[in-house]
Amino acid sequence: MTVDLVIANGTLVTPDRLLDSAIAVDDGEIAAVGDERTLPAADERVDASGLLVLPGVVDPHVHIDGYLSLDTYEAGTSAAALGGITSCINFAWEAWTGDLSIWDEEGTLLEAVHRQKEKGQKSLIDFSLHGAITREDPAVFDELEDVIDEGVTSVKMFTAYEIGLSNGFIDHVFEHVADQDIVAVLHTEDASVCNRLEARLKAEGKSHPRHYPQSRPDYAEAMAAESAVRMAQEQGAKYYGIHTTSEKAADVLGRYQDDGSRVRGETCTQYTTLDESAYEEQDSLPIMAPPLRTPADQDALFEHLYNGALSVVSTDHNAFTRADKTVENWWDSSFGANGLQTSLPVFYDEAVNRRGYSPSFVVRMMCANPAQTFGFTEKGTLDPGTDADIVLFDPDESYTITAADNASISDYSIYEGREVTGRVKRTYLRGEPIADDGEIVADPGYGEFVARERPDWEAE
Numbered sequence: 001m002t003v004d005l006v007i008a009n010g011t012l013v014t015p016d017r018l019l020d021s022a023i024a025v026d027d028g029e030i031a032a033v034g035d036e037r038t039l040p041a042a043d044e045r046v047d048a049s050g051l052l053v054l055p056g057v058v059d060p061h062v063h064i065d066g067y068l069s070l071d072t073y074e075a076g077t078s079a080a081a082l083g084g085i086t087s088c089i090n091f092a093w094e095a096w097t098g099d100l101s102i103w104d105e106e107g108t109l110l111e112a113v114h115r116q117k118e119k120g121q122k123s124l125i126d127f128s129l130h131g132a133i134t135r136e137d138p139a140v141f142d143e144l145e146d147v148i149d150e151g152v153t154s155v156k157m158f159t160a161y162e163i164g165l166s167n168g169f170i171d172h173v174f175e176h177v178a179d180q181d182i183v184a185v186l187h188t189e190d191a192s193v194c195n196r197l198e199a200r201l202k203a204e205g206k207s208h209p210r211h212y213p214q215s216r217p218d219y220a221e222a223m224a225a226e227s228a229v230r231m232a233q234e235q236g237a238k239y240y241g242i243h244t245t246s247e248k249a250a251d252v253l254g255r256y257q258d259d260g261s262r263v264r265g266e267t268c269t270q271y272t273t274l275d276e277s278a279y280e281e282q283d284s285l286p287i288m289a290p291p292l293r294t295p296a297d298q299d300a301l302f303e304h305l306y307n308g309a310l311s312v313v314s315t316d317h318n319a320f321t322r323a324d325k326t327v328e329n330w331w332d333s334s335f336g337a338n339g340l341q342t343s344l345p346v347f348y349d350e351a352v353n354r355r356g357y358s359p360s361f362v363v364r365m366m367c368a369n370p371a372q373t374f375g376f377t378e379k380g381t382l383d384p385g386t387d388a389d390i391v392l393f394d395p396d397e398s399y400t401i402t403a404a405d406n407a408s409i410s411d412y413s414i415y416e417g418r419e420v421t422g423r424v425k426r427t428y429l430r431g432e433p434i435a436d437d438g439e440i441v442a443d444p445g446y447g448e449f450v451a452r453e454r455p456d457w458e459a460e
C-alpha cells in the first residue's frame with residue numbers, strides 16, 4: 001500500500017501532549033500516526049523538522065459575506081487559510097427589516113441557510129452555519145427541523161440591538177433547542193443598560209473611542225448572560241456563550257457549570273491579547289461589541305480557559321475598511337475587526353510564549369474543543385480516520401504583523417506592528433495544501449459546506 005503523503009520529523013500537537021511522530025495522509029484523511037519506519041510508503045514526503053504539526057483550526061464564529069462584513073468567501077477564507085484555519089462557522093441571518101437591516105423584506109431561516117450555502121461556493125476552507133434568529137416570530141419553530149436537516153445544528157440569538165430578543169422569546173427558543181438537541185449560541189449584553197449609558201456619553205459629548213467601553217460595561221454582559229444561562233438550564237438546552245470578554249461574564253458561565261453541564265463559552269483572540277488602551281492608541285479600529293476590557297479581565301479569561309468555564313477561542317472576524325472606521329464619533333463606527341489571518345499566531349504567541357501554556361492548550365481551545373462542541377466529527381484532531389486538515393507551524397520564527405499582508409478586504413489590523421513568534425508555514429485541507437509560505441495555493445471553491453451532526457456534549 002502506498003499513501004499520498006507522509007509528513008515526517010515534526011512534532012505533533014494533540015489536545016494532551018506533544019508527540020515526535022510522523023503522520024500519513026491518504027485520500028484526504030489521516031491514515032496513520034507513528035514512527036516513520038512503520039508507516040506505508042508515500043508518493044510525497046514532507047520534512048517537518050523543527051515544525052509543529054497541528055490540526056487545522058476550527059473557528060466557530062466568523063462573519064463572511066452575509067451581513068455587513070465586506071469579505072467575500074474568497075477573501076475571508078483566503079485569510080483563514082493563511083492563518084491555519086481550515087473550518088469555520090458563519091451565520092445564516094433570518095432577514096429582518098429595520099435601521100440595521102440590509103434586506104427589504106423579512107425572510108425565513110431556511111431561506112437564509114440556502115442563501116449562505118450558495119454564497120459559500122467560492123470558499124477555500126470548509127464551512128458551516130449557525131442560524132441567526134432575529135425576529136420574535138414563532139413560525140421559525142416550524143422550520144427548525146428542515147434547518148437541522150440542512151446540517152445547521154445551532155442557532156444564534158442576541159439580547160441587544162434591534163435584533164435583540166426578549167427573554168420570553170429566548171426562553172421559547174431554548175425549549176425548542178432542548179427538544180431538538182441542538183446548541184443555542186448567545187450574544188449577551190443587557191440592551192437597556194447599554195442604551196442608557198450610550199445616551200449619556202453622547203449627551204456629554206464623549207465621542208472619542210477611549211470612552212466607548214463605558215457604554216457596554218462588563219456587568220451588562222454578565223447580567224444578560226445570567227438570565228440567558230438560567231433559562232437555558234431550566235429548559236435543558238445546550239448553551240454556548242460567544243465572545244465572552246469579561247471576568248464577570250465568564251464567572252457566570254462557570255457558576256452554571258456546577259451540575260456538569262450544558263453550559264459552554266468562548267472568548268476571542270483579541271479579548272485575550274488587547275485591552276481597552278487600544279482605543280487610545282488605535283481610535284475606532286478595535287471597536288467591536290462587547291468592547292475590549294482590562295488587563296485583569298485578560299488574566300481572568302486565561303484562567304477560565306484553563307479551568308474550563310471557557311473552552312474555545314474564536315475570532316469574530318468581521319471585515320471593514322479603515323475608511324469605515326474613520327469617524328468623528330465612536331458611535332458612528334462600524335463594529336467588528338478582522339482576525340482570521342492572525343488569530344492562531346497571535347493567540348499562540350500570547351498563550352505559549354508570554355504566558356507559558358503548552359501548544360496542546362492552544363490545540364484544545366482552537367481545534368479540538370470547537371470541533372467537539374459544534375459537531376464537526378471529522379475536524380479538529382490528528383486522529384486516524386478524520387480529515388487531514390493540518391497546519392505546519394514554525395514555533396521559532398518571529399515576524400511582525402502588518403495589514404499589508406491581509407488577504408481580507410479589510411485594510412488594517414488591530415495587531416499592526418505586533419511582533420509574534422510562531423508562524424503558519426503551510427495549511428492542508430483534506431490532504432491538499434491550500435496555503436503555502438504566505439501564498440494561497442488552492443482554487444476558490446475547494447472548501448465545502450459541512451453538514452454538522454447534532455453535537456454530543458456527553459462524549460468527551
Ligand SMILES: [Zn+2]
Nearest residue numbers: 061062063316
Ligand atoms: Zn460575531
